[in-house]
Amino acid sequence: MTDQTTLAKPVSVDFAAPYKLSIAGKLIEANRTFDVLNPATNEVFAQAPEGSPEQLEEAIAAAKAAFPAWAALSWDERGAMIEAYADALEAHKDELITLLTLEQGKPRHSMAKGEVEAAIFWVREVAKRRLEREILEDTPDHVVEVDHTPLGVVGAITPWNFPVLLGLWKVAPCLVTGNTMVMKPSPYTPLCTLRFGEIAQQVFPAGVLNIVSGGNELGQQMTEHPDIAKISFTGSTATGKKVMASGSTNLKRITLELGGNDAAIVLADADWETIVPTLFWAAFGNSGQWCIASKRIYVHRSIHAQFVEAFVAFAKDKTVGNGMNESTDLGPIQNRMQYDKLRDLFADVKANGYKVPLGGTIDESLAGNFVPITVVDNPPENSRIVQEEPFGPILPIVAFDDVEEVIAKANASPFGLAGSVWGRDRDAAIAVARRLETGTVWVNEIHIHGIDIPFGGHKQSGMGVENGAEGLAEFTNTKTYMFHK
Numbered sequence: 074m075t076d077q078t079t080l081a082k083p084v085s086v087d088f089a090a091p092y093k094l095s096i097a098g099k100l101i102e103a104n105r106t107f108d109v110l111n112p113a114t115n116e117v118f119a120q121a122p123e124g125s126p127e128q129l130e131e132a133i134a135a136a137k138a139a140f141p142a143w144a145a146l147s148w149d150e151r152g153a154m155i156e157a158y159a160d161a162l163e164a165h166k167d168e169l170i171t172l173l174t175l176e177q178g179k180p181r182h183s184m185a186k187g188e189v190e191a192a193i194f195w196v197r198e199v200a201k202r203r204l205e206r207e208i209l210e211d212t213p214d215h216v217v218e219v220d221h222t223p224l225g226v227v228g229a230i231t232p233w234n235f236p237v238l239l240g241l242w243k244v245a246p247c248l249v250t251g252n253t254m255v256m257k258p259s260p261y262t263p264l265c266t267l268r269f270g271e272i273a274q275q276v277f278p279a280g281v282l283n284i285v286s287g288g289n290e291l292g293q294q295m296t297e298h299p300d301i302a303k304i305s306f307t308g309s310t311a312t313g314k315k316v317m318a319s320g321s322t323n324l325k326r327i328t329l330e331l332g333g334n335d336a337a338i339v340l341a342d343a344d345w346e347t348i349v350p351t352l353f354w355a356a357f358g359n360s361g362q363w364c365i366a367s368k369r370i371y372v373h374r375s376i377h378a379q380f381v382e383a384f385v386a387f388a389k390d391k392t393v394g395n396g397m398n399e400s401t402d403l404g405p406i407q408n409r410m411q412y413d414k415l416r417d418l419f420a421d422v423k424a425n426g427y428k429v430p431l432g433g434t435i436d437e438s439l440a441g442n443f444v445p446i447t448v449v450d451n452p453p454e455n456s457r458i459v460q461e462e463p464f465g466p467i468l469p470i471v472a473f474d475d476v477e478e479v480i481a482k483a484n485a486s487p488f489g490l491a492g493s494v495w496g497r498d499r500d501a502a503i504a505v506a507r508r509l510e511t512g513t514v515w516v517n518e519i520h521i522h523g524i525d526i527p528f529g530g531h532k533q534s535g536m537g538v539e540n541g542a543e544g545l546a547e548f549t550n551t552k553t554y555m556f557h558k
Contacts, residue, residue, distance in 0.1 A: 083277045083374070084161040084402050086268060088168040094286065095270035097135035103128065103287075109264060110118045110154045112178040112405040113395040113441040119176070121263040124285035129255070129294055130282035136226040136253040137300050139280030144223045144251040148203050151249055155200035158276045160302050162193045162241075162269060169265055170495045173237055176262045178404035178442070179359055181396055193243040198524045199245035201375035204545050216556040221549035223251030224326060225302035228295040230316070231266065233259035234362040234464075238472050239330075242539055243305045244282060246275075250548040255283045255301070257291050259308075279524025296320045303327065303548065307364075310488070310533050314557045328537035328547050329532040331530060333364045333490030334462045336483035337519070338505060339380065340476070341373035348495055349383045355493070355519045357388070357446060360403045362411070364534075365491045365513075365520060369459055370470045377472040381450050384470065385431045388446050393466070395441065406442040406465055415444050415465040418457060422467075427452045433466070454482060462488065476505060484510045489531030493519045512538070 093100040103122035111118045124132075143151070162169070169189045174181040179188070189348055210217035228306035229243040236258055246255050258266035263286035270284030285291060296304050296319040303326035306316045310331040320327050337352055355367040372380045396404035406412045419435055432447030435553060447467040449458050458469045473479040493514040499516070506514040512530045515521060522528060522540070529538030537547050 084164060086165055086168075086271055088165070088172060088268065092119065092121050092264060092267045092286075093133070093231060093271070094124050094128060095267070095274050095282065095284040096132045097138050098274050100271060100274065101128065102440050107260065107288075109176055110408075111175050112407050115440055115442065115457070116410070119264055121260070121267065121286050124291060126291070126294055128287050130289075132255045132285050133295075133300050135280035136255050136283055138395040139224055139278060140223075140516060141255045143248075143253055143278060143281050145354070146251070148249065148407055148495055150492040151251065153247055154202040154277055155249055156197055156255050156370065158201065159197035161276055165268070165272065166190065166193065167461060169237060169268065170263050172268065173213070174404070176264045177236060178232065178396050178407050180398075180401045180404055183412055184404075185396065186361055188238045192238040194459050195238070195524065196241050196245045200249055202246075202249065202524065202542075202545060204250065204542065204549065205528055214558050215260070216554075216558065218554040218556075220552045220554065221250070221546060222552045224249075224365055226253060227252045227254045227303045227305060227548065228298070228301040229254055230257040230292050230295065230304065230306045230308065231256065231258050234359060234364075236262040237265050239307050239534060241269065246539075247305070248277070248281065250545055252303075252548055253281050255285065255295065257295060258284070260286065260287055260288055287360070293319060297322055297326070299323050301325065305547075306330070313535070317351050326547070328536045328539065329537060330364065330528075331490075331533065331535045332462050333366075333483070333530065333534050334368050334460070334486050334488040335365055335491045336509070337367040337370045337493045338479050338483060338495065338506070339370065339376070340494065340498075340502060341370040341375050342497045342501075343373075343495040344377050344484060344497060345372070345495075346382050346383060349380070349387050352517060353384065353387055353391075356468045357391075357403060357466050360393070360406060360531070361453070362407060363470070367445065367493065367519070368462055368468070369466065372470060373471045373515055374418070374472040374474050377451070377470070379432060381448070381470050388431055388448065391446055393443055400541060403446065403466060406444050411464060412442040412444065415463065415467065416463075418463055418467065419447070421457050422449055422452070425452075425456065427456065427458070480505060480508050484508075487533040488546075490534035491515070491530075494513045508553060
């Protein structure tokens with residue numbers, strides 16, 4: 074068991090050394106490795122271990138063996154170790170930021186720095202959260218208590234767009250509630266996860282947090298495994314459906330944070346000139362590679378033309394380039410698969426002759442996965458660019474005439490992750506927001522998150538929530554005690 078003396082020691086990690094799996098408190102080599110590419114150059118810059126099915130079995134067995142002792146600790150004991158983990162991550166913040174840019178592509182000085190710092194903050198703060206036992210009844214004859222008990226081994230499957238933040242979002246609440254974890258990062262971005270797994274082995278008892286990188290077949294093995302009590306998955310809706318189907322074989326608890334096609338609605342009375350920069354970054358931050366990006370902006374027709382002109386003027390000065398350069402505003406698309414999907418979508422926009430006041434042509438001669446900032450002006454509602462989630466730096470700005478129309482269009486989607494409404498008349502904007510079929514709605518702000526604010530999707534954007542007391546409870550079973558006096 075890790076004691077306070079151990080926690081006080083600095084955690085040493087050599088970021089230049091080979092990458093290894095974390096299983097049962099040890100760093101383990103794999104028989105095979107796979108290439109990790111820098112998306113700004115498409116050159117191989119590292120090798121990651123390709124965990125075998127047998128090694129995944131070892132990791133699950135280690136997590137299962139570690140669970141009873143970890144669950145038996147008090148909340149405060151677990152919390153103290155998780156806070157020590159945040160300290161250890163903080164000591165390696167700069168290395169994590171650089172590594173994140175190299176494997177994911179986002180600018181080091183802005184989004185990579187922000188992601189790592191936010192993730193460490195999240196770990197530190199979640200360590201302080203508790204789910205209190207609730208007394209529902211206490212009479213001379215009878216007592217009813219409701220408690221939250223850990224599930225056991227949690228399997229976490231994380232995506233390539235925010236590998237550090239979305240990975241640690243799962244680790245901290247899972248462990249503080251008394252569970253153990255086996256995590257599989259995306260094979261596109263495994264390196265930061267392997268490193269924060271390595272750091273964890275020097276803080277937590279053996280088997281509490283295990284990291285196994287490898288191909289998609291490991292994910293299926295996790296979702297079907299009888300010794301994994303819960304899957305926490307962030308990724309595409311298509312893959313989320315497969316996770317849900319395979320997890321049903323033994324009625325796993327499942328949290329799914331999936332895709333979105335978030336609408337931003339700019340009402341006729343909006344202070345549109347001042348919100349252009351905010352909505353630009355809401356749409357194009359991380360090169361549009363985030364589930365809660367504003368993927369379609371509806372602007373009242375009375376201000377639509379002016380809004381598009383101002384938006385394009387703001388956007389055209391932004392630089393797409395290598396994330397290691399200080400001058401870069403937006404990095405490359407993380408992987409070639411997503412790049413090719415965007416190539417197809419750009420071709421559809423061109424084939425249909427939609428108006429494109431900015432961008433629209435991908436320079437395929439460039440070595441990296443660079444896609445230009447692209448604005449599509451008022452495409453039809455049934456167009457692919459409006460109906461699909463592009464997950465890249467291309468945005469339709471669509472005119473609307475009345476509130477009923479725009480609410481119907483915003484809701485006519487299989488997705489329901491988030492959305493935003495913008496207008497000077499706050500009450501009118503809130504009235505629109507209350508009618509949007511999404512898990513989160515912002516009014517005159519966007520992308521505000523918090524430790525205590527639950528986040529989750531409606532419809533095909535997911536199941537369950539992360540963050541807040543509700544997010545903690547997702548990692549527990551509700552247990553009711555009744556005592557006769």
